[in-house]
Each structure stands twice: as structure tokens, then as C-alpha cells.
Amino acid sequence: MVSLQRHFFLIYTFLFLILPISLPAQVLFTGQILDLRTQKSFGASGQKWSFRPGDSPLVKAEGKFSQGEDDPDFDSVRPLHFANAQIQLGDEVKNGWISGFQIQTSWDKVRDGDGEIYFPDFSDYVSKYKGYGWYRTEILITKEDLRSKFKSRYLTLRLGQISQADAVYWNGTFIGSSGLSIDTPDNTILDDKSLFADKTRFYRIPASLVKTDETNILAIRVFAKYPLSPGLSHDKFYISSQKYSERAEYWNDFKKIFVIVLTLLLGSFYLYWQFLFRRDEHATIYFSIGSIFMAINTLFQSQIIYSILNDGFWIKKIEYAAWIALVHFLFNFVVQFAQVHKGWIKKANIAVDVMGLLAFGSVFFLPDLYTLSKFFFYWSFVTILLGLSLCYIIFLGRKIPSMGTVSFGIFIMIILIMNDVLVEMQLDIYPGETFVKDYAFAGFSVSVALSIIGNMVASRKLVEKQKEEKDRLSRYFSPEVMETIVNDSIKLGGEERDIATLFSDIVGFTTFSEKNPPAVVLANLNTIFESLSELIFEYSATLDKFIGDAIMAFWGAPKKTDLDAYHAVACAVEMQKKMILINEQLGLPPDTFRLRIGVNFGEAIVGNIGSVRRMDYTVIGDAVNTAARLESHGVPGKVAVSEAAFLAAGGDKFLKYEESRELMLKGKAEPVKVYFVTEVLPRT
Template sequence: MVPVQRLFFSAFGFVFILLFSSFPLKAQMVFTGQILDLRSERTFGETGQKWSFRPGDSSVIPNGGSSVEDIEYGSAEPILFANAQVQLSEQSRTGWISGFSIQTAWDKVKDGDGEIYFPDFASYFQKYKGYGWYRAEIKISEEDLKTRFKSRYLTLRLGQISQADAVYWNGKFIGGTGLSLDTPKDTVLEDKSLYSDKTRFYRIPVGQVKTEEPNVLAVRVFAKYPLSPGLSHDKFYISSLRYSERAEYWNDFKKIFVIVLTVLLGSFYLYWQFLFRKDEHATIYFSLGSFFMAVNTLFQSQIIYSILNDGFWIKKVEYASWIALVHFLFNFVVQFAKVHKGWIRRTNYIVDVLGVVAFATVFVLPDLYSLSQFFFYWSFVTVVLGLALCYVLFLGRKVPSMGTVSFGIFIMISLLLNDIFVEMQWDWYPAHTFMKDYAFAGFSISVALSIIRNMVESRKLVEKQREEKDRLSRYFSPEVMETIVNDKIKLGGEERYIATLFSDIVGFTTFSEKNPPGVVLDHLNAIFESLSELIFHYSATLDKFIGDAIMAFWGAPKRTDLDAYNAIACAVEMQKKMVQINQELGLAPGTFRLRIGVNFGEAIVGNIGSVKRMDYTVIGDAVNTAARLESHGVPGKVAVSEAAYLAAGGDKYIKYEESKELMLKGKAEPVKVYFVTEVLPRS
């Protein structure tokens, strides 16, 4: 495990331990002294705000007030509810339940005898039309304004309320979500007006904050479906306007971070696929999963509410993107782990079909409740996929970077389980805050670490391949070297027209007899290095060194119309180069000279030998003829066969001092030979 992974694991372990160290507490811990916590129980068992709850809607006070102009609601006739007033009338005082927990759905709150107050939501909705009221008295002192808030501009933060609300501070309407200041009594809202996951921030008018007497906070809530009704999730507190803005920025930043990170990772993986992994599908699945993760995060963020004003469709897109995300990530892990067993492929196919069906079903469900119920039961499919992933990860444990990806999946599953427990509101579970943002970020970071690791490994592979090429370039021509590196070699050959060149150093044997072996080797290497560069310059395949001789050919692996021309041009340049080499070695002119023979004809080219030891070369009569031309040649001259002469363009490009017919070994008839001195330029 790399140091970065250890650091990440340590940080996650610390958060995990810290979370469960608060096991006895029933409220989410808040590590700040700048807020007034409104939950029924505070951190470390301190006494919190006392809340009361009354089922049903409120009676209305006649002639409540004049028309109100508001930038959000426009012109509206305010309805003054009796339950929102600072002083309750005799009629409104009855029916309130004191000590009501605001972090538990009202259909889960128990009385002193352990009995649930409202166990049957359907009966509650039929009797009370889904409405309920919360009230609390909040004490704020001048000292609080000076030291805790450090401001008179205060904001009320209400966590995720299911499913609509309107808020009153000291009898004055300060904001609502789904419910407005003129929503009539007992109105049944449409599903698009239900916002279960929106975090509420409401500014408290400066003139409405009392320091001499308690402030009265009244919240009118509406729940159409049994989906954690009431004030049942997340943090509830009062803070300064500046603090709440920072909290909003932080919430938005978390979402934007995940969105940007996943989009970048998805795009990078597509780019990675385009460059390096054209035959693998893992990168495609991860890219698509990343894009749907970004969509899912956007539709869970507070940002989406300023774009789309339809809570029902927000949930539809959120659930659909989550279904797509789970299936694409499952496919990503299966492909990444390189698990290709038959039953896994068939299971994966069935899972994909179910995913497509579930994705389409989300968009045709008629109401929020059926949508939520469907998603709840489909979540068990996610659990099954999670268990299957554990087995897939085990099968692919030897795949590079699988450990990093597995660690990220572990983080994501652990934090998603937190969200499930929060949604279920089980008494034994202490947390009340969703962690999905951190789950996505943790998984994305782990995959980013795997990408970095793959990039490092790929870099090492590229460097190793470059070193291998450098090493092979000393033994093979560039074309043959590329063929070897790309692993395209196979035993066998084919017939091609090949231009073959043989050269031999005249005078080298005599030089070897008179000089030490070290000097002989240094001079031979210097000669071969200079001649090899020239041969490669003319795009030849340098076949081999045979003692002090060189064999090269043109026409394989790549064939051009200038093969014969290039072979003769190279031979002429080699003769000129030999004169220069004598000078560079400090030898007398003519100490070393070359005999060169060039022929053009049909030969067999390919990998000759055995599977374990092969040689890329050419064989055939045309090759033997080139070797005979070299042995019968004249030192310092280039002997070119008539076939090569004509293939190179004849007297239009090739100049020679003489031509003669020679009887070569193995030939029944004499071969016409041209002793070439110059090759004219050719386009």
C-alpha cells in the first residue's frame, strides 16, 4: 500500500471511530460554538430546546392582514394561522404534545409508555390531511448576539424536512418550501411541490429577534406520503448570516467537488481508453458511471432547486441516475477485475437487463410514494450487487490497482450504509447526517489514486520499452525492431522482390595480423557504426554482420518502388564514407577499402529458424548472387547486377565506368555487371 493510501485509510479510520464513539448520543454532533442548536438533545447530554407537536392544520385568524409584495411569491394575501401566533388562544392551546423529538419522523415518535403516537400514516393523513405543527421557545440573549453569533443578522437552518413547510418567527412568516404564506388550510399539494431533501435556510428579520423574552418558532409541515414526515433529518440550528452562508458554500462545494471530480475522471478515462485501451471496456463503464455519478450528485444538491422547480422530477432523475451509476460501476469492477467466467457473464447480462427496466420504470411511476417504494425495494438489488462485488474483487485480487479500487468501494459502501441507517431512523444508530457526498468523493479519490498508479506503471512501461528499443536498435534495423517490440513476429516467410547488398572490408585481415585484438575491435566497431548509420539513412534492413562483412536488404518489412535505387545509392555513399573513415582513424589512404555487390530479384523474406530461435533474413538465389558479386568485385567499387541496374532506373539515374559479364559460382550463364560510380538525384 502506497503512503498516500495509508494516509487516506488512517483518516477514514479516524472518522469512522469518531462516528461510533458517539454511540450513546441521539443527536448529531456539532463541533462549533457559533450556533444555537435547536435539536431536542444536545451534544454531551446537554438540555436542548423543548419542542411541541400538534397534529393537523391550524385554525385561521379572520382578517389576518393586508396584501404582501414578495420577490419570491409575488403579490399574496397572507393567511394568519392561530398556531403561528406568539400567544396561543384558549382554543389553540389544546392538543399539543410536549417533548417531541424533531429528529425523528412523527410516525416513529414514542410516548412515555413506549407507544408510537401516530403509527398509521394513512389514518393520520385521512384525519389531518397530512399537516402538523411544531413549536419551540428559543432564548437569545444580548450576550449570545455579541459573543456567539457576533451579529444581529441571524439565519434559521432547518435540515431536510419531509415534505413541505412554512416557517413563522414570532408570528411573522419568514419563508417556506412547498408551502407559502397564502397556502390555504388543508391544501393537498401536488407531488412537484414536495421537497424531501432540500435544506432550508430562512433569514430572521433583525427587528423580530427578542432578547428580553423567548422567541417563538412555529413550523407548519405537510407530508403527503409516509416518507419520514416532519422535521426528521440533519441539523437544526440558528446561526449568524455569515456562518450560514459559509455552511451553504461548504454544502455546495462538496457537491461541486464531486461533480467536477467525477466528470474529469470520466473524461480522463475516455481519453485513456482512446489512447491506450482500445480493446478494454472497463474504462468505458467507469466513464459512464462517473457521468451518472455527477448527475446524481447534482440532483441531490441544493443547486438543482435553483434550476428545476419540480421536486418530483428531481427525485426521478436522482433515482434513475443512481440506478445507472450502480450498474455501470458493477460492470466496471467486473471488467477491471478481468473476471470472464461464464456464469458471471450471464449474471451480469441479467443484471444489466434489470437495470434498464428499473431505469425506465422510474420515469413512468405516477407519484412520489410509488417512486420511493420502488427505489426502496430496488435497493435490495444494490445489496446483492454489493455482495457479488465482494466475490468479484476476490477473484480479481491479483489485478494491478485492484487493492486501491477495492478500498474505495469499501469506503463508499460503508458511508452509503450510514445513509440507509439514517433514512431508517433506527434507535440504535447515533448519526443523523447523510454521508453520500463523502462516499462518492472517497470512491473517486481511490480511483484517481489507481489512475495515478496506472500512469506511473505505464510511464515505467514506456521507459522500459524505450530502453528495449535502444537495446534492440543495436542488433536490428528500425523496422525489424518495431516488429519485435510490437510482438508481430511469427515463424515463416513470403516471396518478395528484394534489393540485397553485401560489403566486405579489404585489408582488414592484414591489419588484424599486425595489431592487438583491442585495437582491431575498436577499428572494426568504428567502421560498422559509420556504415550502419548510412545504411539506416537509406531505409534498409541491416540483416547481419559476418566477420568484417555487412549484409543489408531493401523491400522488407516495408516495400517501395525505390528499393533498388536506394540500395545502389547507399553502396556508392559507403565507398565515399570508407575514404573518410580512413582519415578519421588516422590511417594511410587505401588501408581499408570496400568490395560491394548489389542485386535485385525475388527472394524469400521472413523469420527463419525455430520457434525459440529465429532470424529475420532473406534467402534465395537473388541473395546468393549479391554475395557472389561482392566476392568477384573490385575493391573501392560497387558491382551492380543488370537486374538491380534496370530496377533502379538504368542510365537515367545510374552512371558507371564499365560493364562486363562475369561467371559467378552456381550460375550456368554469365551475369552482366555494372561498376557504378555515381547515382543521380531522383524525386
């Protein structure tokens, strides 16, 4: 387990070190894709793009729009023809383009050659250009590229996170959009539900529109209503074969589904495990509910949700609300898991609960996407502060099993969340360009999985230890009595109960011991005790102790039944019959060993008797002493049953006896009537 945690630590340390370098750059295998980013890796230039602020004027076009016979999935419609999307730019739109414009950086952060930001004030940009802008680039695809690199003439354009709406044109022809549509008029202000800030776009390029060995024109109309990384910012932008893009899209969805399924399974399994071993803890509830919100948050970050709910504003609302609930429940999970929910920590936890509840409810009442995004942006810092405060709680609960693994998962999640916050800020000092929240979820899930594995191993050892304890106890008690003792159902101290007590003594064993070596004596004694003990356990008795060559057993504790006296007498009769077989088994003459047995029934004190360091579960009292006297005054080969035990066992209706006597027993002022029972009749 230690080795597993060490490997886990090394892997995540390595990922953390390379995240700022390799993940944001997304350096891809260019043998299968055509990378469209202006910056493929740090210090290396990429595709050349131009940018023109504002929307495009319309140009007159006759006829209907058709994608060609090669792509029947595209319907024929009458589109709007934008001048900026044409293959050849007209005189009215040739001017105003900014060449070398960066994508993967929002347009309000792109700098010119002098280091000045082109559009520093977003509100001025919206006022002047209505939030629209156009990107344009030239792409050269050869026949050799289709044959050896793409290995297909059916291509797909992948656009990463675009804020906040777009429409795409290939060689002047509309091929798809998100938020905008083919007939959205110029300078139209979209409502918030049409803004898809984090959606990854996949647009199929009709094969009939792909030109080989000459320039293709890709034009993208973008709209940003709020200063939320406007334009082509973050993530990957490339052209690939349709098969490759389907695999990429499938893999992106698979990662989301994997996280969803993993968290739900972990939550369910952890709930089962905690209820199985720690019924008094609330940590299980918090983690299980948190895993549900983790799954919801991941689902609403996936591309799957856009095909179900076509409202970008509500998608973000539910995503953010689920994240706030997730943080709240995970915080409570760690506090409960660390078992430090007392004093000022309890009061602080209540304050966090109230704050989380208010934040969760507030999300659904925020009026627009910008307010929602800024609210969540600042709440991300609250998340980080809560995560850092957990360090002290983790320190207090450091002795809790598996706390180290869980705390490391929390640390990884905080680091990766900070990456997303810094990417959103697009600071020059932080070159990251890729959101990694999925990795944060996965990292925490893996850490909890490791903690569950660790706890399962510890639980397995505990079960094995309990099994060994049961095996040890089975040498002294019947299975029913043993289960009662293991479950700690026996009360400390003693209590009065009606008890049936049996004493037996081996007649002839002293003489046998004088004539045989000690090893032979011990072997024979163990054989006798083993056979008689099994018989006693069959009758659900508590085997109290071995006293030399004598046995003491009792019925009525810790479990009491109406047949305790009956079982005691029946067991005694069977023991006499068993003794005849034992002599044969040992190869000894008949009657070499015989039993004297006494059985009594009456009130006695039963419980754990002794001291704190050494105690026995036994019975004491006059009824027990009477049974011992009956055995000592008994007849070898016969069962002496007191009148109290005889009547409690059912009397002559179920017991047959050869004679009855009145015996004067030591310590008794009056004689005791004794029945010498020879047979016990069956009863239900």
C-alpha cells in the same frame, strides 16, 4: 503506490468507525451557531420543542404584511395569520401541545415518557389531521450573542431535511417556506410536485424581527402526505449569521459540484486511458457512462437543482433513476474490469442488465412519491446484494492490476449506502441521523482515481521499457523498420519479396589486425561500423548482421518501396566515399581500409527465420547469395552492381559506371553481368 493505498485504507477505516458516533451527531462549533436540535450529541439534551398535531386555525388580522425597512427584499403581501404562529397563543390553541418533542426524529417514531410512540399509525394521523403538524420553540438571543458569537445582526435559520413541506414563522411573521406558501389555506392537501423531501432550507430572519434579551418564538408548519420520516428529521438545525450560512450553503454545493466534476473527469480520463492502452476492453465504456449517471444523481441531490426545477416529485424520479443506472453500469464495469464475463457469470450479468433496465423504466411510471420512495428503498437492498455478489467476481479477477484498489472503493461505497438505508429506517439500534451517500460517491471516485494512478505508473514503466527496447532495436534497424517491428506488423515465418541486398567487406583489416593489439583493432572496427551503420539507416535499410568485418543489409522488407534498388546502390556509393573520411578520422594513411561492395536485386524469402527460442529477421535465397558472390569477386574501392539491380535502380539514366563485365560466380551456370557504379544521380 502500496503506501498510498495503505493510507487510503486507514483513513476510510477511521471514518467508518467514527461515522455512527460523530457524523450523525453533527457536534458543531457553538461559538458561531445556535444549535436548535433536541439532541446535540448522544446523551446530551438540546433545544426544547413542542409539537401540536393538525393544522392551525386562522385568526383575524388587519393591514398588510411587511418585514420592515431593514429588509426591502421581502415584498409586502396579505398573509394568512395562523393561531399557532402567534407570539402569544390564544385560548383556542393553548391545549394540545406536547412538550419536549424530539426533532431529528420523525413524528411517527417519537416516544413519550412511558416509551409509547405518540403517533404509531401514520394513516390514522393523516385521516385525523390531514398530514399537518406544528413545531414551536422559544429562543433567547442576547446582544452579546450578536456581538461576539454571531458577529452580525443579520441571521439565517437553517433547517435540515424536512418531510415533506414547511412554512416558517419568526415572532408570528412568515419568513419563508418550501412546498407550503404564505397563502396555502389550512388543511390543504398538496400535490406530489410540491413535496421536497430532501431539500435543505435556509431562511433569512429579518433583522427588525430579532428581539434581544427577550424570548423569540420560532414556529414551523409542516405537512407530510406520506410516511417518509415526517416532520423535522435528520441533519442539522441551527441559527447562524447570514455570512456563516452562506459559507455552509456554498460548502454543501461545492461538495456536490466537486463530486460531479471529479466523476466526469475520471470517466473521461479513464476512457482516454483505456482507449490508449486497452482498446479491446468494454470496461472503459461502462465506467464512463456510469460516471455520467453518478454526476446526474449527485446534481439532483444538490440544492442547486431546486432553483432550476421546481418539481420535487420529478427531482426524486430523476435522482433515483440515475442511481439505478449508476449501479447497473458500475456492476458491469467491475465484471468487465475483472475479465470474468464468461459462463454462468455472463448469464447472471444479462439478468442483472434486464432487471436494471426494468427498474430504470419503472421509476418514471410510479404514481406518487410514497411508491417511488418505497420502490427505491427496496432497490437499495438489491444494490447491496449486487455489491456483495461483486466480492466473488473480484476474487476471480484478483490478479488484474489495480483490482484491489477498485474493490476497496466498492466496499466503502456499500458500507456508506447501508448507512443511508438504516438512517431512512430510523431503527433504535442504529443511532445514525445523517445521510452520507456523497461520501460513498467520493470514496469510490477516489479509489478509481488511485487505480488510474496505479495503472498510469505501470503504463509509464511499460512506455519506458518500450523506449529502451526501441533504443536497443535502433542499433540494428532504421527508425521506420524499428517502428514496424515494435508494432508487431511483421508476419511470423517467411514470404517472398523483391529484395535489394548489399554485402560489404573491409579490405586490409586482416593485415591491420595482425600488426596491432586487439583493443586497437576492436576500437577501429567499432568506429567503422558505427559510421557505416548510420549511413545505412539514413537510406532506410534493415541492417541484417555484422559478419566479422563484413556488413549485410537489405531493402524491401518489412517496408517495400519502388526505390529499394536505387537506395541500395546509392548507399553503396556513399559508403565508398565515407570510407575515405574514416581513414582520415582514424589518422591512418589513405587506402589503409577499403571496401568491397556487392549489390543485387531479386526474389528472396524474408521473415523470422530460426526456432521458437531463437529467431532472426533476415533474408535468404539465391538473390542474397548472388550479392555475397558479387562482393567477394568485386574490386576494393568499387561498387559491383548486378544487372538486375542496375536496371531496377533506373539504369544509366540515374547510374554512372566506369565499366561493366561478365563474371562467373560460384553456383551460377551462366555469367552475371556486373556494373561498377561510381555515381548515382538524384531522383524524386
